[in-house]
Amino acid sequence: MTDDATQDAAADAAEAEPALGAWLREGRESAGLGVEAVAAALHLDPGVITALESDDFSALGAPVFVKGHLRALAGHVGLDVDEAMQRYADTVGDSGAEPPELVVQYQQPIRRNRVAPLLTLLAVLAVVAALVAAFLLWPRGMETPAATAASTTESTTEPAVERSEASTPGTGAESASATTDFASRLAEARERASQTATEPATTAPEPVTATPASSVVSKTAGLQIRFTAECWFEVRDAEGRRLATGPAPQGDSRRLDGPRPVTVTLGVADAATLILDGEAVSIPASARRGRSARLTLR
């Protein structure tokens, strides 16, 4: 029923408005021009005019030529060019007026790996996600044990170092004799410091107050450096913190404490004597780099 109605409507429209070809022919005839005359004027083959007047556009090639010839013919016979173009568009529809598709006959398409770019994208996203995760988790994961250890050792060692540095005289002979009662003062200082550290730190897993002084000594290194000549030096503890650095004058003596192992760098290896926990340490040949030396004391 509906189809019939549509067909009727289309038939009525066709009756009301002649097809493009017929319209062109009528226009040409009413202008009193023959096919040959029009073809000669437009420098076209008469077959082109006939094809246009019989709606056989496929014989004329790409739409650019059909439209061009149509425009020229309509203009020549006195028809409205815009109306001719409109009728052409109605006749062929949208697809008919499309330019021809570009084709490459004698060349192979480039083989593209379609998966590789996606994998690349995924890889980059994974790396970004890993970096973000590391950034978010790193400080918490690393800080908890390190921070507690650092806080306890700092609280126990720093006052001792300060006191030792404060009480260390600048000249050589006196300092040698003075260092002997350093150990006893140091032990006292540590005890005081560990008491103050443990009083608020009730949640600490291992209370330092219970630990005897000897066990504190075993965790930290008590290092004494005596300089027999002017020398640059640097001492770092197990956490990489710099305990002391700089040039030391001849005869100077430094007492340093920090978590083991302690890394010592000496500008002139022969200009210093190292004493670790009361025992002299010889600088092995493997630790020497020319005049300087770098060694780790465990």
Place this chain on the structure above:
Amino acid sequence: MFKNLLGYFSHDLSIDLGTANTLIFVRGEGIVLDEPSVVAIREEYGSGGRRVEAVGQDAKNMLGRTPGNITAIRPLKDGVIADFTVTEKMLQTFIKKVHGNRFFTPPSRVLICVPYGSTQVERRAIQESAEGAGASKVILIAEPMAAAIGAGMPVHEARGSMVLDIGGGTSEVAVISLNGIVYAASVRVGGDRFDEAITNYVRRNYGILIGEATAERIKHEIGSAYPGTEVREISVKGRNLSEGVPRSFTLNSNEILEALQEPLQGIVGAVKEALEQTPPELGADVAERGIVLTGGGAMLRDLDKLLMEETGLPVVIADDPLTCVARGGGRALELMDEYGPSVFGLN
């Protein structure tokens, strides 16, 4: 690897970097920019520096009307770069305009249409200027090829198709078959030469000096390439050279036809030369289907009639001839994606 990744977000542009107008076509969006290739430069007093004052239509409105410290210039001449730095600035502005106010501007693969007759040095200048303007990759394509594709000609067929692209600075004629150029020639005659011819005619015959913009208006309104039945007139104003004061006068279409004879004969000569040089098989195809006109110059009234009479071949004007080159470049980019730049590319 990173380049591949950025390719996902990249924006492919086809640019018709013309002497008169620059058009940019974006895949999937169509023609997004159509501006005159004009840049206004301001000279900074004291510092001695130069600053871009306006680009495109704004700069064109200034042509011939600028104060001493502003110069409105066309950085391209005869289809090639005359001022490298200014061209780069102009392209930069246009590309930025196309991208709008995006937070992230993706790297653009840019296809630029260059005159077939341009030298390697001229092509290199265009390429470097586009790279300087922010293009991640620059592909060059011959203008007549882009024009033929944009006009919808069957360039891939084993059949000769002749295209005549009349731009602002050059006119390019080419015979194309199987996606390649069989014969092409470029003559440095285009819309600018038409304007110049009109200016010279008016000065010679009326003793009146008219500006570039006025000459262009005369061409658009009453310009004609072939004598018609109707004679049109236009009233214009210019400076009388003997009196030194502005005067108004009237020109008609037949006078302009006479003025345009010399540049028109240059174009007709190039087409005839192309037909002589075309292999006979392809010449027969051209004779059967006709010559297709593209470019802004194709809009000159009755130019198709002139060529028809001069060559004895059918001549058709492409739809929207002004944008054929940019549109053709866009379509060529699609094919280059699949087959590589060697399909149409010059570099």
